[in-house]
Structure formats: structure tokens, C-alpha cells
Amino acid sequence: MARRYDALVIGGGVAGSTAAILLASAGWSVALVEKRTFPRRKVCGECIAAPNLALLDLLGVGDALRALAGPPLERVALYAGDDELNANLPRSRGGTPFGRALGRERLDTLLLARAAELGASVYQPWSVVDVERRGGEHVCTLATNRAGESARVGARVLIDAHGSWEPSPIAAMRSRVESRGSDLFAFKANFSGARLEPGLLPVLAFDGGYGGMVLADGGQLTIACCVRRDALRDARVNAAGGSAGAAVEDLLRRSCAGVRRALDGAERVGTWLSVGPIRPGRRRLFSERGGFAVGNAAGEAHPILGEGISMAMQGAFLLCARLEEHRDALLLRAGERAVARLYSRDWRRAFGGRIRWAALFAALAMRPAARALLPALKAWPGLLTAGAIVGGKVRAAPVTSLFALAHSGERLERGSHAKVASAPAAHR
Numbered sequence: 001m002a003r004r005y006d007a008l009v010i011g012g013g014v015a016g017s018t019a020a021i022l023l024a025s026a027g028w029s030v031a032l033v034e035k036r037t038f039p040r041r042k043v044c045g046e047c048i049a050a051p052n053l054a055l056l057d058l059l060g061v062g063d064a065l066r067a068l069a070g071p072p073l074e075r076v077a078l079y080a081g082d083d084e085l086n087a088n089l090p091r092s093r094g095g096t097p098f099g100r101a102l103g104r105e106r107l108d109t110l111l112l113a114r115a116a117e118l119g120a121s122v123y124q125p126w127s128v129v130d131v132e133r134r135g136g137e138h139v140c141t142l143a144t145n146r147a148g149e150s151a152r153v154g155a156r157v158l159i160d161a162h163g164s165w166e167p168s169p170i171a172a173m174r175s176r177v178e179s180r181g182s183d184l185f186a187f188k189a190n191f192s193g194a195r196l197e198p199g200l201l202p203v204l205a206f207d208g209g210y211g212g213m214v215l216a217d218g219g220q221l222t223i224a225c226c227v228r229r230d231a232l233r234d235a236r237v238n239a240a241g242g243s244a245g246a247a248v249e250d251l252l253r254r255s256c257a258g259v260r261r262a263l264d265g266a267e268r269v270g271t272w273l274s275v276g277p278i279r280p281g282r283r284r285l286f287s288e289r290g291g292f293a294v295g296n297a298a299g300e301a302h303p304i305l306g307e308g309i310s311m312a313m314q315g316a317f318l319l320c321a322r323l324e325e326h327r328d329a330l331l332l333r334a335g336e337r338a339v340a341r342l343y344s345r346d347w348r349r350a351f352g353g354r355i356r357w358a359a360l361f362a363a364l365a366m367r368p369a370a371r372a373l374l375p376a377l378k379a380w381p382g383l384l385t386a387g388a389i390v391g392g393k394v395r396a397a398p399v400t401s402l403f404a405l406a407h408s409g410e411r412l413e414r415g416s417h418a419k420v421a422s423a424p425a426a427h428r
């Protein structure tokens with residue numbers, strides 16, 4: 001065995017890096033394994049809801065994020081065909097009233113670098129390719145992109161934060177997924193020179209899909225959307241050849257006057273990215289043979305509300321608080337099961353409502369019949385504000401004992417808890 005750690009985290013996205021930062025700063029020895037080289041672009045609307053900014057401060061990257069991110073998101077809009085309506089976004093209580101947008105190539109890089117700074121051993125670009133439980137230890141096989149290079153690493157606690165776009169390397173956490181006609185495929189592109197009011201967050205509603213756009217870092221526009229399989233097929237027929245991304249851009253321009261206006265004269269930066277199908281809902285949060293899941297590996301909401309980063313970060317806080325609380329008991333399976341029970345309860349309470357509300361809003365946005373609601377929304381635009389509130393935009397999941405220092409406004413510093421992690425420098 002090359003090395004043994006208190007915890008091994010699979011995936012260095014927002015969920016995995018948050019978990020690694022929290023555990024490393026609490027004195028755990030942590031391995032963080034990320035298969036891709038950073039910085040990397042990612043399909044995401046890139047909006048970070050306001051309550052997360054306090055958490056990013058705690059993690060020690062809040063100032064860096066504010067220095068880079070786009071303007072505070074103070075207004076929301078709904079663009080459907082030629083109809084457009086605007087409303088205020090709710091102010092979050094606490095230090096930062098409004099969310100911001102930051103490209104994932106920057107956000108994820110900041111968080112992963114912070115985990116390394118706090119002493120986590122970062123294996124990148126390495127993949128976890130196999131996991132086996134041996135007594136009280138998870139034995140993980142890691143491989144690099146370079147042929148033939150592999151390593152075995154042991155960990156008492158395993159955290160699956162591998163996202164939702166590829167199968168989990170943990171057999172016990174995999175679920176069979178049938179392909180369905182209602183499957184949604186996700187797309188994202190960035191544009192420079194776009195025309196969108198700073199601080200405005202338009203939600204796009206069109207037959208067979210929904211999306212959003214925002215000004216993020218460097219004044220670049222991020223546009224991201226989900227398109228149903230049949231609508232995507234029709235869009236590709238209409239676009240008569242070309243890439244799926246080009247067909248989606250054409251569909252968005254045809255479907256929303258606000259998109260045509262924003263992209264008029266704008267220049268795309270990089271390619272259209274696509275992933276899918278998305279699988280909203282809750283997944284398995286724990287298995288004795290596979291450890292704990294966080295982020296999209298644990299569950300996801302329809303991205304119409306842009307709450308995935310919140311759920312990934314806040315879920316990691318919830319899990320790590322329970323792990324630290326039961327740190328000594330984790331040597332026994334009964335201790336692990338106790339953490340699993342508490343974490344599942346915390347997770348359901350924090351995110352169950354967001355998943356249900358997002359599913360309802362997504363269903364309404366994609367159905368032509370729901371356009372009948374537009375006159376009511378125009379008469380009471382406050383309904384859009386209310387939608388953002390129930391969707392979680394002003395509420396963070398409660399973070400418990402380990403993070404009591406959150407209330408004192410302190411940042412997590414290496415060794416500020418009981419023990420200092422002994423992990424060496426990053427493996428890059």
C-alpha cells in the first residue's frame with residue numbers, strides 16, 4: 001500500500017474540494033483524487049447563491065472569489081418567446097445579500113488549491129478506478145492517464161464526490177439507469193461582447209427545455225440550458241447539420257427574444273460543452289462497502305434554480321460536521337452507520353424541498369400550456385422572487401458543531417482544530 005489516509009475523496013469538484021478542505025483543516029489526513037487537469041471548463045450556469053459566500057469565506061477563498069466573480073445578482077427575469085418580465089432577487093440575510101457568478105474553471109481551481117494548501121494530498125490527474133473494503137479500510141486503486149501508472153491507497157473514510165456524468169468507481173453506489181424519451185441533455189457556452197444588464201439573471205423557458213444566462217467573471221456571458229431529447233432532435237433537423245451545440249444556440253435564439261438581443265454581436269469563447277442526460281433526484285448517500293456520497297453523486301435538483309453548487313458545498317459541510325462529531329466512533333461499523341443515519345436526515349431536510357420545487361419549475365418552464373401563467377406573473381412579478389426563495393436562494397443548510405467557529409467569523413486555518421494534518425505536498 002502506497003499510503004494510508006484518514007479520508008479519501010473521489011473528485012475535486014465543488015463537493016469534493018469542500019469536503020477535503022473541511023477535513024484537512026480539522027486535522028484529518030486527506031487524499032483528494034481528481035481525474036481532470038485544472039483549470040477545466042464545465043457545463044454549469046456558474047451562479048453561486050448568496051448563502052454560499054459565507055461558506056466560501058469559511059473555506060478561505062471568499063476574498064479571491066469576490067475579486068474574480070461577476071457583479072452581484074440582484075434581479076431575476078423570465079424570458080419566454082417575446083415575453084419578458086423582471087423581479088428583484090431576494091436578499092440573503094447575513095453578510096452577503098446577493099449571489100455572484102464565476103466560471104467553474106476558476107471556482108474549482110481555487111477550492112482545490114486551497115485543499116492542497118491545507119495539507120490534503122492532491123492526486124491529479126489521477127482517477128479512482130476501483131474500491132474494495134478490507135475490514136475497517138477502503139483500499140482504492142488509482143490510475144493516471146499515462147498508461148501503466150497506478151497506485152493503491154488506503155482510507156478509513158471514503159467520500160464519493162465524483163459528480164454525475166460518469167459511473168461511480170464504487171460498485172455499491174452505482175444504479176442502473178434506463179434511457180428515457182424525457183431525458184434532458186445539458187449545454188453551456190461562454191460569449192464575450194454580449195449585451196446583458198449586469199446583475200440580471202434571466203431564466204429561459206422554451207418548448208422542451210429551460211436555461212439561464214448571466215454575466216460572470218471578465219464580463220463574459222455564460223449561457224447554460226437543458227434540452228429534452230425530442231426537442232434536441234428537432235433542433236438538429238432544423239439546423240440542418242453542424243454540431244449539437246450550434247443547433248442548441250439556434251434553438252435558443254429562435255425561442256427567446258432576450259437571447260437574440262444578448263447575443264447580437266457577441267462572440268463565442270471556446271466550444272459549446274454538453275453532458276447528459278441529467279438525473280434529478282436523490283441517490284444512495286451511504287454504503288458500507290462504498291462510503292458516503294456528496295454533491296451530485298448524492299443527488300441533484302433540476303438546474304433551473306441553479307442550486308447544484310449550494311447542494312454540493314452545503315452537503316459537504318453537513319457530512320464533514322457529522323464525521324468530525326463521530327470521529328472516534330468511526331473505527332466501528334456502528335459509528336459509521338450512526339453518521340450515515342444523521343447525514344441522511346440532515347441531507348433530506350436541507351435539500352428535499354429544493355429538489356421538489358426545482359422539478360415543478362422545470363416542468364412548468366418546458367410546457368407550452370404553462371405560458372397561460374405568464375399574465376399572472378406579469379401582474380405579480382413578486383411570484384418570481386417567491387420562487388427564488390422557496391428554491392433555496394437565501395437559505396444555507398445549517399452547519400453544526402465542527403463549524404461553530406463559523407459564528408465567530410474565523411476562517412478555517414490549517415491546524416486550527418485538534419491536530420495538524422501530516423499529508424505531504426500535492427501529487428501532480
Ligand SMILES: Cc1cc2nc3c(=O)[nH]c(=O)nc-3n(C[C@H](O)[C@H](O)[C@H](O)COP(=O)(O)OP(=O)(O)OC[C@H]3O[C@@H](n4cnc5c(N)ncnc54)[C@H](O)[C@@H]3O)c2cc1C
Nearest residue numbers: 011013014015035045046047127128163295296306308309
Ligand atoms: C445546465 C446546468 C446548469 C447549472 N447551473 C448551475 C448554477 O448556475 N448554479 C449552481 O449552483 N449549480 C448549477 N448546476 C449544477 C452544478 O453544476 C452541479 O450541481 C455541481 O457541479 C456538482 O458538483 P460536484 O462537485 O458534485 O460534481 P462535479 O462538479 O461534476 O465534480 C466532480 C469531479 O469528479 C471528478 N471525477 C469523476 N470521476 C472520478 C474518478 N473516478 N476519479 C477521480 N475524479 C473523478 C470529475 O472530473 C469532476 O471534476 C448546473 C448544472 C447544469 C447541468
